[in-house]
Amino acid sequence: MRDGLPAAAPARLLTPPCCDEGRGREVAGAPTVVLVGNPNVGKSTLFNALTGARQAVGNWPGKTVRVARGTWDAAPGPAVTLIDLPGTYSLEPRSPDEELTRDLLCGAERRPGLVVAVVDAANLARNLYLLAQVLEAGLPVVVALTMADVAASRGLRVDPGRLSAELGVPVVPVVPRRREGVDDLAAAVADALRDPVVPSPPPLGEQAEQAVAALLPACAATPWPPRLLATALLGGGADVPGVPEELRERAARQGELLLASGAADDEYGGVPALLAEGRYAWAHRVLSASAERRGAAPSWSDRADRVLTSRLFGVPAFLLAMWGVFAATTTFVAPVQDLLGRLFDGPLSGSARDLLAALGAPPWLTGLAVDGLIGGVGQLLTFVPLMLVMFVLLTLLEDSGYMARAAFVADRLMRLVGLPGRAFLPIIVGFGCNVPALSATRILGHPGQRLLLGLLMPYVSCTARLTVYVLLATVFFGRAGGTVVFGMYLLSVTLVVTMGLVLRRTLFRDLAQESLLLELPPYRMPSARVVAVRTWQKLSGFLRTAGTVIVGTVAAVWLLAAVPVGVEAEFGQAPVEHSALGAVSDALAPVFEPLGFGDWHAVAALSTGFVAKEAVVATMAQTYGSQEPKDSSRPGTLAPALRDTFEATSGGHPVAAVLAFMVFLLAYTPCMATLAAQWQEIGPRFTLIGLVTQLSVAWLLALAVFRVGRIFL
Amino acid sequence: MNGALRQVLAEIVAARGTAHLGEIARRAGITRDEAEAIVDYWVERGRLSRDRLGGCPPRGCGGCALADGCSARDGQAQVTAITVRPRAAREPEPGGG
Incomplete structure (x- = not known):
């Protein structure tokens, strides 16, 4: 595995002992790929397009969250076990669904071999926030870009090549309903499994990066992805299980330093907002470089609003x-x-x-x-x-x-x-x-x-x-x-x-x-x-x-x-x-x-x-x-x-x-x-x-x- | 870091009046989509609240003779209000991960 990051603890492949409903059968030894994305980005439609009838749906063990699992013949690569993780807006869980997604993506017990991040081109700004965190998880990532037609209808044209260059991961446009791009996605996944590359995570700003760097050695000694754990602890991630108390205290001290230096401000969300600020700034740069809005001038709707909602008129x-x-x-x-x-x-x-x-x-x-x-x-x-x-x-x-x-x-x-x-x-x-x-x-x-x-x-x-x-x-x-x-x-x-x-x-x-x-x-x-x-x-x-x-x-x-x-x-x-x-x-x-x-x-x-x-x-x-x-x-x-x-x-x-x-x-x-x-x-x-x-x-x-x-x- | 996340919240807090998202986005130098995503961030963290305005009250439309054709009722052309939540009403910061 090529990697520009500190090595993560050895990860076991995800082999869920669940999902006994339906006809999903795993191929023994098949690598596990997870689909991650915001809700309503076409993730489940893509899952169905990739697995067809070879899927099963059931509660994850110990959870009341239903997860779909199936086998995808990702030719020219090997067949893979594909898991459709519940939709989430971030890896800071706010519901059992989101917690399961976080745990399956980066938890200590089972980790996938590759992440397919499903990204909605029509809501790129919102989707890039989650992707920024996925890129911190220390896993190879392939982006499946959906809804390009909806984005185009709104005057937004996303260039997959430029987006790929900005993200440092393959980007494959797909239209799941028509199975368009599915073969290209399979090829990209096969390449990534054969020669896995862990992408560089988005930079979070100088002071935040210093705090993260101070925590990384200790985080690397845990089963969690080190960088994601560091940012989670800095962001007050009290619900991350299995983390030594000493590491939590160290993270709290780093947080206090950020507040004391004025880099983070409690009135504006404290350290979590500082980290989020870095992710949104990165998303803005990615958007500016890879997406173009039709016409430089404001839309007629915006121009009308300037008059019809102005104080004067x-x-x-x-x-x-x-x-x-x-x-x-x-x-x-x-x-x-x-x-x-x-x-x-x-x-x-x-x-x-x-x-x-x-x-x-x-x-x-x-x-x-x-x-x-x-x-x-x-x-x-x-x-x-x-x-x-x-x-x-x-x-x-x-x-x-x-x-x-x-x-x-x-x-x-x-x-x-x-x-x-x-x-x-x-x-x-x-x-x-x-x-x-x-x-x-x-x-x-x-x-x-x-x-x-x-x-x-x-x-x-x-x-x-x-x-x-x-x-x-x-x-x-x-x-x-x-x-x-x-x-x-x-x-x-x-x-x-x-x-x-x-x-x-x-x-x-x-x-x-x-x-x-x-x-x-x-x-x-x-x-x-x-x-x-x-x-x-x-x-x-x-x-x-x-x-x-x-x-x-x-x-x-x-x-x-x-x-x-x-x-x-x-x-x-x-x-x-x-x-x-x-x-x-x-x-x-x-x-x-x-x-x-x-x-x-x-x-x-x-x-x-x-x-x-x-x-x-x-x-x-x-x-x-x-x-x-x-x-x-x-x-x-x-x-x-x-x-x-x-x-x-x-x-x-x-x-x-x-x-x-x-x-x-x-x-x-x-x-x-x-x-x-x-x-x-x-x-x-x-x-x-x-x-x-x-x-x-x-x-x-x-x-x-x-x-x-x-x-x- | 004084980026868009903080600027959008500061603009809304400082507005002391009504603004619309297009204006805020323009002032912050970001797209409307980005501004929407940032507003979502603050809504999720309890700093802002978002309410669709124009919906009929919980007990229905009373005796309103126009209720059946009311555009506010079916979500068409609705306005969404985003307001700063008072400190006491804010939810605790969630755990990260």
Whole structure:
């Protein structure tokens, strides 16, 4: 054996007395070759390609780790016993699998004659770390280079010849699935077995090498590979069996010297990190010399990121993208939505009313079916085109990878005002629904952070509120509706940030910031199929959930509207103003008069909105529908009715009043489910504090919007 | 030795804010793959923690009407957060070999 290293203790060949399952038969006296590599590098596929059916799988004696063993006719060389060692990222074991790999590769009892290191060309940096340790084991090594096609698809071309020169061992490209390169690998293994060469280990840096050299003579007196044992002991390898205590103490003293000299730093991982630093530096040199990345310039994805995640353009680009989504949605869809609204308000409701009258249905049934179900569900259905377009656009942004950048940008925005670093995730979830977002606050480590975010979450504008914004924005703002809706989302973010700042500076002063590194997925071309499927999933999910809520709320509102209060009338016969619904809403209406919408319709809608925001539009349709003349020829009536109401309640400033209404809707309690989730996450006391705060903030904000708005609008 | 291993950790610790791996790799003069491998090293040793963000909370997506089509749910275009672990939470250094 040619060797530039101190001689290792005599090694016995690996002859495992295990693996009695299957048909593996060893050839007597055959050399043992082990396959070593990271998980998922194609090692087992290569093992199967080399051994075919001549293999067996079983637990290693004394271990619960399953190991595959087989016979490989490595022509032109001799048949060898091939063992597929469990995948590992390093020879510093962190699991029984990895410990077995370490022990079989370099343990004292049995050692292989040769190592085939399976190296993934697409993840060369990670794979070279393990290879650096394998090269310390004092065994002949042949590298089987897999995944070259995957590396090429990522723009990375690995030159096997140059890699071999850098490593000092043969490198054979293989494609195990197609058995490509298998013969070349057999030839390289035969050569290496015939004329074994122990490669030089990677240098670990001057000071680390001095410490290793100081330990090598004593390590050579053990059955372990001396250099690997020296680095293991320096790295604090307490689990290396059979090592004299004196040697451990000597290694500990060398470690202390490295720390004292400043070569290693406890704050940065101590001596183990110093050794790892040497291995990564070696891996970097090997990579630089043997692999080329296509094109010297950064990829277009990197170039796009420099703009879209930059401090200067990140936030404006995100806001522009979101404005584009809302503007496109409302501009393109408003005419279709209006058409559908007229269809439900007019011919459909009229026909249903006529049909029920012809069937002799009682008035209460007509009220429930036409004003309630058709009116409420019909209003929901008018949002289908809008949701469709919006979900398509959002899915395009998601599938392209941009939304991940938006998360990055949003995170920066949150930090800017002192919110916890990763709080952006629950907030983003909250734009869909506050309930799961409250559960998602558990990703925050500090209880104070969870509490803070739990209190802020109701101000995140969920999808259910969007339908109300869109309805009112299109009725009162026409073509500028998209911008108004976008403004509501901006206001939501501003509200979260402002309330966060207030709470941070009062109740949560001791919350520490954390550093955060994000791995962003690369940009990609959205797939039409994925976009279509996701859009359908979102749309159908929205309709299912909203439909369930609406039908339930419509029935409850109808019931309240049917109970007479203060007048002599039968059930379902009293005017709705004199029903339980009308009476309660009327009683509450004065509270909202200063805000410009002190009307029982608006109050009834806000009341059902307390249960679920999906019900607001349906309640509007239902309460106005109850009052409409039963004239089937009359076209859509909700929009003019809304305009009339806000005109009347605001003293001639309907736009200011409707803005105040939307702001109140944004800021007050999202729904009962959110309250229940808060109760669970932050407890009853803070839930009640939050509830009172939300109602107060909503009322004050709406008051400010109306009072200021009526000066200009 | 002040190499990439130490520099990557130092950059993350010192960031006091958000960064992404591409930026860190550029500053350390290494490839993104190398930076990922180094982050893995520190994650394995308990200095950093890695969490996939965007997954639905353990109890599911609650009443979220968008849950079925949520891209965060199926791992598409997910963001992974890497954070510095507080000292108390770090695992003891493993044995080498």
